[in-house]
Amino acid sequence: MSTDLTRKTADELAQSLAAKEVSSVEVTQALVDRIGAVDGAVHAFLHVDAEGALATAADIDDRRAKGEQLSYLAGVPIAIKDVLATKGMPTTCGSKILEGWIPPYDATVTATIKAAGLPILGKTNMDEFAMGSSTEHSAYGPTHNPWDTTRIPGGSGGGSAAAVAAFEAPLAIGTDTGGSIRQPGALTGTVGVKPTYGGISRYGLVAMASSLDQAGPVTRTVLDAALLHELIAGHDPMDSTSIPDAVPPVVAAARRADVKGLKIGIVKELGGEGFQPGVEARFTEAVELLTSAGAEVVEVSIPSLKYALGAYYLVMPSEASSNLAKFDAMRYGVRVAPAGVDDPSAEQVMASSRDAGFGDEVKRRIILGTYALSSGYYDAYYGSAQKVRTVLARDFAAAFADVDVLVSPTSPTTAYPLGEKLDDPLAMYLGDVATIPANLVGIPGLSLPVGLADEDGLPVGLQFLAPQKADDRLYNAAAALERMLEQNWGGTLLSRAPELEAAR
């Protein structure tokens, strides 16, 4: 076990803090220093709040010294994707249109984290309004993959994943609309979880597509993800789509880590053609490990999966076109006067502000969504897409009648070079083909690092999927696999990542 505080997992830090072997101020300072040292190369953060984080850390140390009962993760620092509202801290969603906006309120997730005493290190970079699969669509410049800074970290939550992979934060919050936690998790060698839709409050999460968006943990281990998941999950009366049921026992499941007798289905349609050989190889080996540990593995077909990507690229922009209408320069955000107009109308000011404030990908999706919802096209596009969701949900339910969890590679490829797919949106959209179905049907998914691809030496992720509200199954199976992999590797995959200081 490393003595470097930045290399410790959240669980290790929590134990050291509880045993008073280390203070939260020391941990937080170590991470702030690490951010200072490497974030110039990674650009995981859009905003760093060293002062605020250290103040929280000092407060927690003080309260711990007084013997106060604290939450398990109290004092363990965290980074938050810049799409969640943070009171008093800038929130931009990676967009120029919100440059300088400081929310007067906290998202429920943020409020929960603050109440639990986790120092917030800052806000992480992302594709503008979470639209993209590479974090190259951030208006503030791309994030670089800590494994190879010439490559993308995945998107849209590339900042959160890179912060965790670069040892700038032990914990991060991401959001996942079509794979934005799991896909960057796979590409950076981190654990990323999209919980069941409604399992974690969306209040204060700036919406891209309301029926698909879900916040979740990004960490270096399955147990850390479970600890963070359990902290931020639960019913929120401020979010009417929030699940009222009890939170699944994810921490207990992560500690159990036993797949004996578990029935695992390999999704036939999520593999094969279009998937990189190195990705396929690591996936196959991981499945063999699960079999060797006593799991029963079968192939499962979900025929409607071929329509998922199409349905997603109708539902998501449709909802986004409406959700982004509020950015009209009336109440917050940038306001830009139209050039060459003496006495502009309100509509002209709105139009020029939106023109200046939104990037190309956002505009592309607003136009797509506006078209898909317009009269005469609604039935053909949005209506059909909703029908696909229904069929897909039925097919998944049928599959889960036979198996406990489903597995697939998380992403068809490893991290590609920055700029490679920037001008080919359709190619970029394919990167989320394996993750999107879970968002369409609201089921939970987890991406676990399962090794490095032979051809490029970059991380590969394996995705577990479980039925709605059965998030604990993901943690159990993933923790079991993680334990076997780390025994084989002699430590976490991330310990094999290049030292960024050396790379610079």
Place this chain on the structure above:
Amino acid sequence: MSAATETLVPFDEAISRYDPVMGLEIHIELNTATKMFCGCPTEFGAEPNTQVCPVCLALPGALPVVNAKAVESAIRMGLALNCEIAQWCRFARKNYFYPDMPKNFQTSQYDEPIAFDGYVDVEVEGETFRIEIERAHMEEDTGKALHVGGSTGRIHGADFSLVDYNRAGIPLIEIVTRTIEVPAEKAPAVARAYVSYVRDLIGGLGVSDVRMDQGSLRADVNLSLKPKGSDVLGTRSETKNVNSFRSVERAVRYEISRHAGILDAGGKVVQETRHFQEDSGTTLPGREKSDADDYRYFPEPDLAPVSPSREWVEELRATLPEPPAVRRARLQADWGFSDLDMRDTIGAGALDLIVATVEAGTTPQAAKKWWLGEMARRANESGQDIDALGITPQQVAEIQALIDAGRINDKLARSVFDGVIAGEGTAEEVVVSRKLEVVSDDGALGAAVDRAIEADPDAAQKVRAGNLGVAGALIGAVMKEMRGQADAGRVRELILEKLS
């Protein structure tokens, strides 16, 4: 285009050639304590932008949650309108850009309203007309733009505009009729009777203040004409936010005349929204509606569907008051009022006040005397509504009880009203503090009578001679001395005793 350039066909002439086809939309603001999708207060007339939060300002990330009380009000309203109540319904987003719309979509209901397929029966000159209700759906109000500078208060010529979001998110119910086709000459009166009926019906439920003057009830009149004998519907105009019953009637008449003028000249009616002008009784064009209007409705993904249980709906049905017409007939019979009395009572807006006064222990006749007499006069003089005078039915009943007990008379009661309205205390306290109690003590009265006789020997002589009519002058003198507080009957008796 201004009203002056319109060629109008006189109403009687217009309806000899065309039949009107109407549709009425009534927007009713609910009187819930909080907004439709957040906990902000809904008080009328607050300082701009003081009743707002992240949700109703549409700050990034904020989410709506449905106000259960508003759903309850919507269901009760739907039941009162004889509607079916949806077992499961959703909200939808109506997308369009407007500076006073925080989200730039209005959260409304589209193809899945909470209430649908209802009707009401309204009466015009003894004839009953059934108005079919297509739907009653829930939605939220928008903010309000204020245009500063310029002479008209409208955006043209204004120096700048301000937006007040206090109204944004106030719960509304929109009641939409099916097409109304009634004999042409009756159409304006039927439209008025319908709006008036709905106002009373909803007012009786207690779910809205139904004040047209404050905009808590707003009517839109859709109207088109078709040539007599034709089945082809004409192009309609939509006259927005008509804000009195009389204006509804006038707007229908005006639009019939205006449409006929256009059609007679071989022109085409433009599909547009129009604004009713109170002063001239005309309508002026507003925004032109074109086919380009596309609200891109889709189900609101941020809100869970609304699925009221059948048990709850039946519980709410059991709380419905009697329909206004039934209630009026019952009250009229109970009170023994003539048709004229009843019409005056309703016309003065005094029905509920009289009900409450009677419930407080006063006879209907006495209650009517005060509310239609003294109170109506005061309201008229001060330009207030009768229920805004600052006196309650309970207080009126207390004053009447003092009269019945012989402690004050009708004339003194007016001073008691003054005192109570001025906040000097209860009726009893006002009588004491203003020393208004009737004097029936023979000692005091006898002395006053003696002084009156002494002061006017001529009158006394005439009474002694048997001219009893002259006693009035002596009674008047005593009353004057006693500042109206003497028991007039007893004074007369004492005068006659002394002069017999």
